Amino acid sequence: MAQLNINGRSHQVDVEPDTPLLWAIREQVGLTGTKYGCGVAQCGACSVHMDGAAVRSCVIPVSAAEGKKITTIEGLASGNVLHKVQKAWVDHEVPQCGYCQTGMIMAVAALLKDKPQPTDADIDATITNICRCGTFQQVREAIHAAAKA
Ligand code: FES
Numbered sequence: 001m002a003q004l005n006i007n008g009r010s011h012q013v014d015v016e017p018d019t020p021l022l023w024a025i026r027e028q029v030g031l032t033g034t035k036y037g038c039g040v041a042q043c044g045a046c047s048v049h050m051d052g053a054a055v056r057s058c059v060i061p062v063s064a065a066e067g068k069k070i071t072t073i074e075g076l077a078s079g080n081v082l083h084k085v086q087k088a089w090v091d092h093e094v095p096q097c098g099y100c101q102t103g104m105i106m107a108v109a110a111l112l113k114d115k116p117q118p119t120d121a122d123i124d125a126t127i128t129n130i131c132r133c134g135t136f137q138q139v140r141e142a143i144h145a146a147a148k149a
């Protein structure tokens with residue numbers, strides 16, 4: 001058993017301590033916006049925030065997430081008000097199939113918190129999420145739009 005704080009709520013999860021946080025989020029808590037892609041911290045589909053930093057939840061054991069503040073895509077908006085990154089994503093019609101996009105948005109939200117006006121070099125260095133649909137150009141445009149919002 002472990003206690004996780006996800007999107008401001010406390011959840012008891014019945015998993016081994018070394019279970020990846022991703023599976024606790026999806027299968028125990030039932031928040032399925034966070035996706036599984038590679039399982040080895042390469043694709044970014046599973047990105048969530050842990051104490052405000054973007055992490056790849058497929059390689060974070062539940063034991064390392066206890067006592068931390070976890071935010072998933074379901075907790076990014078404030079009530080009915082979209083986060084500025086979500087709004088920019090809608091305005092710029094970024095998603096194609098959508099599979100990678102929740103992780104992409106979480107990574108970008110963390111980037112803009114650390115660097116409110118990122119350069120293209122900052123984006124290239126930080127947003128290493130993989131999108132098989134090739135939305136990278138729209139992602140870049142939407143990041144710059146969100147930075148101006
Ligand atoms: S599923 Fe975690 S980085 Fe790919």
Ligand code: FES
Nearest residue numbers: 097098131132133
């Ligand atoms: S939108 Fe399809 S994988 Fe990124």
